[in-house]
Amino acid sequence: MYKKYEALADFIGESMIKLRKKWGIILMIIGIAFQFLNILTYGLWEIDIDIIGALIFIVGLVMFIISLIKRK
Secondary structure (H helix, E strand, C coil), X not given: CHHHHHHHHHHHHHHHHHHHHHHHHHHHHHHHHXXXXXXXXXXXXXXXXXXXXXXXXXXXXXXXXXXXXXXX
16 A cells, blocks of 8 residues: 555655756856846945855755755
8 A cells, every 4th residue: 555655755756856956056046146146236236145146056055965965
C-alpha cells in the first residue's frame, strides 16, 4: 500500500529539487541585476538598494546550494 506513495514522494521530491535549483538561479540573477540597478538609482535619486540585491542573491545562492546537496 505504501509503495505507491513512496514512488509519488520520490517524484515530487525530485521535481521540487529541480524547481528549487531553477528559482535559486533566477534569484541570483535578480540579485546581480539589483547591484547594477543600484548604480542608476544611487546616481539619480541617491537611493541605495545594494543591500536588497545582496539579500536576494544570498537567498538564491542558498536555494541553489541546498538543491545540490539534496540531489546527492
